[in-house]
Amino acid sequence: MKVLVTVKRVIDYNVKVRVKADGSDVDLNNVKMAMNPFCEIAVEEAIRLKESGTATEVIAVSVGPKACQEQLRTALALGADRAIHIESEAQLESLNVAKLLAKVIEQEQPGVVILGKQAIDTDNNQTGQMLSALTGMAQGTFASKIDIQGDKAVVIREVDGGLQTIELAMPIIATTDLRLNEPRYASLPNIMKAKRKPLEVKTPEELGVSIKAHTKLLSVGAPAERKAGIKVASVAELVDKLKNEAKVI
Amino acid sequence: MDLSLSQEQQLIQQMAAKFARTELEPLAQKLDHSGDRSAFLANLKKLAELGFMGLNIDAQYQGTEAGSVAFSLAITEIARACAATAVTMSVTNMVGEVIQSVASNAQKQQYLPKLCSGEYAAGAFCLTESSAGSDPANMKTSAVLEGENWILNGAKQFISSAEYAGVFVVWAVTDTSMAKGKGISCFLVEQGTAGMSIGKAEQKMGQKASVTNEVLFDQCRIPQDALMGELNQGFKIAVTELAGGRIGIGSLALGIALAAMDYARNYTLERKQFGQVIAKFQGLQWMMADAYTELEAARLLLMSAADKKQRGLAFSKEASMAKLYASEKANQACYTALQLLGGYGYISEYPLERYARDVRITSIYEGSSEIQRVIISRELLKEVS
Structure with missing residues (x-):
């Protein structure tokens, strides 16, 4: 069984994000980029499926500019067997990515597809769900446990009220939540070996997908700076302020 | 001429940075203040398992075969978080390299896998x-x-x-x-x-x-x-192998200094005096500009020496120049960074005083700055006499 795992290139979570002066977007100039943390969890889960003998091959996929190959090499260094880069300089929306991934699924026929539940840049939390709709594959989102049992999979989902356990018919699409696993570090010998692993580059045209924009980004602004708080003298005053000034109760 | 890093070198640098930030940084202050031998040794073991103890050792002895440039990059990243861990890693790598370059096959078989795998906590x-x-x-x-x-x-x-x-x-x-x-x-x-x-x-x-x-x-x-x-x-072995170690110590000094200056740079954007953030004062801007410029020059000297070593060229003079310059400028940069924090730089709640103490030895061990100058001038005069 093949496992397909997706990898997105995003701003490193440790970097302080700056907005461009004209408010058109986030400033990516000279900013450190990294693999989306939820994708790291997805890669780790895929590798564990291979290590446990459940999967035979792990394929990492990324969509975006040429620089995405850095994150694909990271996935290869972590243990993926080969990588597919769908090269596009366009501003991609979740649906564009889902359509491209659906084509890759058609070609590769994986038993399990693992995605991060969302990327830390746009926080959309859509691609996995859209991919499920496009392919007709069962979905187990916000997974904190994925257990493949032959022709079915048991996925434990993190939902607001606690944990939800669902059974899915294979093949499946899973999206990872934070507690699914703790990703490993790529060992140096594996980093050295990664360059010998195959990385195939495709274009949206080759996959027969046209990139259409459905939304328009109007402006990006920095979050409002937090103002200094005030001290209240009594609980009564606090309740009064919450009720009449903040209007939250 | 291409000064950019290869994809493997970048990945090694990123991985080392991530490991340093996640595993070493949270422990560094405790190691300095009260010590924790078992946690320190556990991190050395993890570093070995990831391939950091034999960066320049052949794969047949369980080394990484990543080259001297990757070694320098990795030491700098580890030193940003914990200089004590970085120096242990640097010396252990140097011990591995001396064994690889002069030992018999039997000796290599006996010791290198143990050093690289972490079966030995370190080499001396x-x-x-x-x-x-x-x-x-x-x-x-x-x-x-x-x-x-x-x-x-x-x-x-x-x-x-x-x-x-x-x-x-x-x-x-x-x-x-x-x-x-x-x-x-x-x-x-x-x-x-x-x-x-x-x-x-x-x-x-x-x-x-x-x-x-x-x-x-x-x-x-x-x-x-x-x-x-x-x-x-x-004696010839010692002199030759120390040259490689100097790249390690220079890289270590650079890591400490970058950590100090990065901390200070962020601080100047938060600290307000006279009604504005202190980053707005030109006097401080110039201190920052000088320190980062010197550290960038140090980095380039280190990269050049490491690149020469990796390509099998003579590198002793370059390694000494890099070690001399990096360790001296790193000392100054840590002093500058501490100064930028003012009184807060002097108290141990902030990491600056630790950086300033940790960096001090780098212009002394593995050949003091004075000895580096002896080596450099000897090589310079040899070239024309």
Whole structure:
């Protein structure tokens, strides 16, 4: 069984994000980029499926500019067997990515597809769900446990009220939540070996997908700076302020 | 000419940075203040398992074969978080490299996998003595062949990791009749060998988690085949291998200084005085500009020396230049960074005073700045005479 795992290139979570002066977007100039943390969890889960003998091959996929190959090499260094880069300089929306991934699924026929539940840049939390709709594959989102049992999979989902356990018919699409696993570090010998692993580059045209924009980004602004708080003298005053000034109760 | 890093070098740098930030940084202050030997050793083991203890060692001995540039990058990233861990890693790599370059096949098979895999917590380099520091050829430790054993006698000073190193590379005089520096040989001695004892740990100004001891040899009997490399050629080995180690120490100094300046740079954007963030004051801007410019120059010198070494070219002069410049400028940068924090730089709640203490030794160990200048000028004059 093949496992397909997706990898997105995003701003490193440790970097302080700056907005461009004209408010058109986030400033990516000279900013450190990294693999989306939820994708790291997805890669780790895929590798564990291979290590446990459940999967035979792990394929990492990324969509975006040429620089995405850095994150694909990271996935290869972590243990993926080969990588597919769908090269596009366009501003991609979740649906564009889902359509491209659906084509890759058609070609590769994986038993399990693992995605991060969302990327830390746009926080959309859509691609996995859209991919499920496009392919007709069962979905187990916000997974904190994925257990493949032959022709079915048991996925434990993190939902607001606690944990939800669902059974899915294979093949499946899973999206990872934070507690699914703790990703490993790529060992140096594996980093050295990664360059010998195959990385195939495709274009949206080759996959027969046209990139259409459905939304328009109007402006990006920095979050409002937090103002200094005030001290209240009594609980009564606090309740009064919450009720009449903040209007939250 | 292309100054960019290869994809593997970038990945190694990123991975080292991530490991440093996640595993080392949270522990560094505790290691400095109260110490935690087991946590320190656990991190060394993790680093070994990830391939950091044999960066330049062949894969057949479980090394990484990543090259000297990757070694320099990795040391800098590790040193950003914990200088004590970085120096242990640097010395252990150097011990591995000296074994790889001069030891017999049997010795390589015996020791390199243990150093690279972390079976040995560290390796130790026993050259310095109390009266043989900058002038190591003046060493008094002796090795005399008695039947099928060498008998070691003497004392080595300031030996990093002595308490937990698995193997020691030890230099000793094997022929007193030869001219100074000529009758010295090199030996491999295992931890726990009878006749070898470890003195008490030195109380140091910085890099406290890395233990430093005296190592004493009293009728210490080691097998005849513990001799490493050719008899009486040991001094040459020491001089050659120290050049590689200097890239490590320069890279370490750079890492500490970058950590200090990065901290200070962020601080200047938060700290307000006279009604504005202090980053707005030109006096401080110039301090920052100078420090980062000098550290960038240090980085380029280190990269150039490492690149020469990796390509098999002569690199001794370049390694000394890089070590001299990086360690001196790193000391200044840590001083500047501390100054930028004002009084907060001086208290141990902030990491600046630790950086300033940790960086101080980098212009002293593995050849002081004065000795680097001796080496550089000697090479310069040799080129024209």
